[in-house]
Amino acid sequence: MNVDLKKKIIPAIPGFVYAVCLVFGHSLEKEGSIAYRDGRLWLTILILGILLSAALTVIMNQLQKRLLPKGLEHETGQQIRQVPAGRMTFLYAGIIFLCYLIVFLGVYPGFFVYDAQDELMQVITRSFSTHHPLFHVLLMGGTVQLIHKLTGSYNAGIACYTLLQMAALSLIFGYGIRKLKEEGMGRRGGILLLAYFGGFPTIVMFSLCSAKDGLFTGMVLLMVLMLCAFFRDPAGFFQKKGHCACLFLSSCLMMLLRNNGFYAFFVFVVFLALLFLKAEWKPYRKKMLLLCAGAMLAFLVVNKGFAFVLHADDSENQEILTVPIQQLARVYSMEGDTLTEQQKETLFEILPEEALKRYNPKVSDPVKVDFDNEAYEADKGKYRRLWSDLFREHPFGYFNAWFMTSYGFWYPGAVIDVYKGNTVFTFTYEGSSYFGYEVEEPGERKSLIPLVDRAYRFLSLDERAQEIPLLSLVLSPGAMFFLWTFVLCFFWYTGQDRKLWPFLFPGLLFLTVLLGPTYLVRYVVFLWVLLPVLLWELCRKSERKAAEK
Structure with missing residues (x-):
């Protein structure tokens, strides 16, 4: 593509995407539908799209001038900083875990929510179905039931599982910080990341939540870190067996924790196969495709094996429909x-x-x-x-039906209140469904720090938390979508393709949730967890080969 033409077209893509999202989203939020035959709607999109495209062109030009020359120099295959790997990972993980522990005491025994009782009952009754991933059913339900057998307390079982998940995610986040520091992130950046992973409410909520979303997001983070390492230095990646093992295991576990992960990963592998047709990737083509295919095969064997051994009912179609x-x-x-x-x-x-x-x-x-x-x-x-x-x-009715269950993912002004009026175990949802918050039976909330409990209840269930100007944006999936779209298009705009490709997988994950039952934060927690990696890639200078294109 002609360079000048490329510079004009690329900013127009997010510009018009944003325009559609803002106009459609506002209509869906206020009216519950879109008046597709209203010419004023399309005129508004056209004008807004042109204005946003022009603004984004200026912003991308200025960002390219200011950021790229000051980017951190990075030589392929070399680490900028030598950080004691194991010791620093555990240090960072320990700090994050201590941050989580304060919240854990405030919401003891944790957030046991989002079909938690259903998964536990499958273990108790030995009556399994594939409605929920069996790996998580056995992991979470099995842990809770085992501790209950030993102590006679379901709260103890829920607390034990919550602590184990807190520890696992703390280690993953600590490893992520250490990896970024190896690539040159300074001390202040490391401190900011410790505060972010240890204190940002959305991340903390799902790190202490029994739902599969927390662990799933941790696996996605490991995958993206490994993919960044591969695309930055493919030869060096395969020299480190630990990197290969990490990508294999995290990919397999990611698919075992969410079925949509398999569909996104399959499409991603197809993309890799097409990309690897280029001569520059020939030395790594076979190894990488075998690694990815092996992860998918392992997932299928384990998943089908669980279903066979447990005689799980697999007759449901409604999730995919x-x-x-x-x-x-x-x-x-x-x-x-x-x-x-x-x-x-x-x-x-x-x-x-x-x-x-x-x-x-x-x-x-x-x-x-x-x-x-x-x-x-x-x-x-x-x-x-x-x-x-x-x-x-009824084509317009079909589009409205789909958009009404997904617009909260791509419209920053959406208030997440999808369960409004629904009565659950301990409360009735009112103006906000941002997070489930409660402890489903047979557990029971016994807060040891009521102030923390009240704070998380406010963030989870009070619509005012989604109306405070700055707070509402940082908590908004739609705002995260806008930010991600901008950064990825900027990589494309500046020819930094190797920075773009690792984030194709979470992009595909995002597309799968648009086909889901509703718009909840739990389905896109990875947008927040991966944000530091995305922004680090934005600031980090490309390898010379990519920069010279």
């Missing part, structure tokens, strides 16, 4: 009088009318919970035809 289910429910709920009797009859075979009446625009759970898997399996073609027929008749 979340968006189509929500689209059918919206059309019935809002335009049901336009459906023929035959269409309604077919729809009721897989979604009972009672379930369709529970339609919530922001979350698919109330409807999909009653999806009839047996009926769907008996004649998939019939129900796919129903979906396609209704799509042709």
